[in-house]
Amino acid sequence: MFRQPRPPDPDQDxxxxxxxxxxxxxxxLILKYGDKLYGLVYNMTSHKEDTHDLLxxxxxxxxxSLGKFKGNxxxxxxxxxxxxxxxxxFLKKRKRRISLSINDMESSVQQDPALIDNAxxxxxxxxxxxxxxxxxxxxxxxxxxxxxxxVVTMFDIQGMSHGDIAKVLKASEGTIRSRLHYxxxxxxxxxxxxxxxxx
Amino acid sequence: xxxTVEQIGNLLALKRHExxxxxxxxxxxxxxxxxxxxxxxxxxxxxxxxSQAGEWLSEMSPSKWAYGAGLAYAAVMVAFFxxxxxxxKPTTPVTPVNLQVIPAPAPPALEQLNQLDLSPxxxxxxGEQVF
Numbered sequence: 066m067f068r069q070p071r072p073p074d075p076d077q078d079x080x081x082x083x084x085x086x087x088x089x090x091x092x093x094l095i096l097k098y099g100d101k102l103y104g105l106v107y108n109m110t111s112h113k114e115d116t117h118d119l120l121x122x123x124x125x126x127x128x129x130s131l132g133k134f135k136g137n138x139x140x141x142x143x144x145x146x147x148x149x150x151x152x153x154x155f156l157k158k159r160k161r162r163i164s165l166s167i168n169d170m171e172s173s174v175q176q177d178p179a180l181i182d183n184a185x186x187x188x189x190x191x192x193x194x195x196x197x198x199x200x201x202x203x204x205x206x207x208x209x210x211x212x213x214x215x216v217v218t219m220f221d222i223q224g225m226s227h228g229d230i231a232k233v234l235k236a237s238e239g240t241i242r243s244r245l246h247y248x249x250x251x252x253x254x255x256x257x258x259x260x261x262x263x264x
Numbered sequence: 265x266x267x268t269v270e271q272i273g274n275l276l277a278l279k280r281h282e283x284x285x286x287x288x289x290x291x292x293x294x295x296x297x298x299x300x301x302x303x304x305x306x307x308x309x310x311x312x313x314x315s316q317a318g319e320w321l322s323e324m325s326p327s328k329w330a331y332g333a334g335l336a337y338a339a340v341m342v343a344f345f346x347x348x349x350x351x352x353k354p355t356t357p358v359t360p361v362n363l364q365v366i367p368a369p370a371p372p373a374l375e376q377l378n379q380l381d382l383s384p385x386x387x388x389x390x391g392e393q394v395f
Binding site for chain 2: 095096099100103107117120121128198199202217222223224249252254257260
């Protein structure tokens, strides 16, 4: 069978200019993917300073390796692969180094504006319930293994397709679906008690 | 009752809009460029050579060491056989050495005697031999 031709990379122009030494083109790529990568790394590390340091490292690595980028995949996939690899390596090292205080992470999550649902602002009780549920959810997420948490972050939080996740993680779509299924079961069990109490 | 997968998905989707605070990316870019400049300055010196050599050596696996050693050996052997040696110098004709030893003429015996100082050092006394 014939393979479907890959659609052109929307970042081709910026990448070519950045490869030619145009730093402003690379800045544009940072601004384009910065928020998405921030979400990915922050949901994996639950730590703002670590997220910042990792993002600096991710973009520095991408900048230095830009010459090696041949366009075999989309730039978006390529930079996500760098981000995933560096983040998983970082998490391995951090596990060995320290055990991050759960309380520290909870406080950062509680202060996070993303957890405040604007639709429930008028209903403080429901908002409180939702916040507590989010805290339980974050705890349950942290209990997942790093590869499972990565898949949940990409699929449920970032809204990526199974196919895109498979490309980034260099795994089959079946593997991604299986990881997601297992992770969802884990999250369902972890949230069961809190869900019964509140809903 | 367990939450459904959709409900969990909806809960997780609330985190989709997590963004850094306002002005974050401007500061981020400043720091990024500063670091790149520092790195470029560091790389321009001799340190670049040493760090790269160190990195290269540290990243080398035993098999690569073996390949490297093999390549070095092959290079030495190729150089040994291919590099032209100095042309042989023309040999000068050899003159045969005369092995016959000619003794120096011996001085006559009388001359030899005259050269010797045989005069008595003291006056002759009894029992002493006087020449």
